Amino acid sequence: MPKDIRVKICGLTRAQDMEAAVSAGASFVGLVFFPKSPRHVEIATARKLALTVPPGVAKVALTVNAEDALLDAILGEVPLDILQLHGSESPERMAAVRSRSGLPVMKAVGVAEAADLAALDTYGRVADMLLVDAKPPKGAALPGGNGLAFDWRLLTGRRWPVPWMLAGGLEAGNVAEAIRLTGAPMVDVSSGVESAPGLKDAARIAAFVQAAQS
Numbered sequence: 001m002p003k004d005i006r007v008k009i010c011g012l013t014r015a016q017d018m019e020a021a022v023s024a025g026a027s028f029v030g031l032v033f034f035p036k037s038p039r040h041v042e043i044a045t046a047r048k049l050a051l052t053v054p055p056g057v058a059k060v061a062l063t064v065n066a067e068d069a070l071l072d073a074i075l076g077e078v079p080l081d082i083l084q085l086h087g088s089e090s091p092e093r094m095a096a097v098r099s100r101s102g103l104p105v106m107k108a109v110g111v112a113e114a115a116d117l118a119a120l121d122t123y124g125r126v127a128d129m130l131l132v133d134a135k136p137p138k139g140a141a142l143p144g145g146n147g148l149a150f151d152w153r154l155l156t157g158r159r160w161p162v163p164w165m166l167a168g169g170l171e172a173g174n175v176a177e178a179i180r181l182t183g184a185p186m187v188d189v190s191s192g193v194e195s196a197p198g199l200k201d202a203a204r205i206a207a208f209v210q211a212a213q214s
C-alpha cells in the first residue's frame with residue numbers, strides 16, 4: 001500500500017523542471033539562493049517560477065548564512081511558504097530570521113557520524129522543521145547538494161518534536177531503503193533527479209516520487 005511520504009524537489013531553475021516536479025506530485029519545491037551553487041536562481045527568475053506553483057505545493061527558499069538585506073530582497077519579490085537555512089546559522093539567528101520573515105524556518109543539519117546528532121536535538125527545540133542532510137566533505141564548495149549520502153542507520157530510533165525531512169544523495173534507486181531504515185516521513189532530493197548540475201530530468205523526478213511513495 002502506498003505510504004504518505006511527502007517529497008521535496010530542490011534546486012529548480014527552469015519552468016519545465018518546476019512543472020515536472022509539480023506534475024510528479026512533489027509537496028515542496030525548492031529554490032536555491034546561493035551564487036556558488038549551479039542551482040542558484042536570480043530573484044526575478046525565482047519569482048517567475050514561484051508564481052507557477054499551484055496552491056498546496058509549498059515553495060521553499062534555500063539560503064546559506066544569508067544577511068537580512070538578501071532575505072528582505074527575496075521576501076519582497078518571491079511568494080514563499082518556508083525558509084530553508086542551510087548554513088551555520090545559530091538557533092538565535094534562526095529565531096531572528098523567523099520573526100523577520102514571518103515564515104516557518106527549516107534548519108538543515110549535516111550528519112556524518114553519531115556526534116553530529118546532538119545538533120538535531122538542539123535545533124529540534126527551536127526550528128519549525130528539520131532537514132537531516134549529509135555533512136559536506138571538508139573543503140566542499142557547497143554545504144549541500146553534493147549527492148552524498150550518510151549512514152542512515154545513525155538515525156535509527158531518533159525522533160524530534162518537529163516535522164523532518166531526510167536528504168543527501170537520495171535517488172530513485174535508494175530512496176525506499178533510506179525511508180525504511182530511517183522512518184523519514186519526508187524526503188528531499190536535488191542532484192539525484194538531475195541530468196546535469198542545475199538541470200532537472202522529468203523522468204528521474206517522476207521515478208523518484210514514485211519510489212518514495214511505493
Ligand SMILES: O=C(O)c1ccccc1N[C@@H]1O[C@H](COP(=O)(O)O)[C@@H](O)[C@H]1O
Nearest residue numbers: 010037144145147167168169189190191
Ligand atoms: O542544491 C544545492 O546546490 C545546495 C546548495 C547549498 C546548500 C544546499 C543545497 N542543496 C540541498 O542539499 C540537500 C541534498 O542535496 P542532494 O540531493 O544530495 O544533491 C538537499 O536538501 C538540497 O536542498
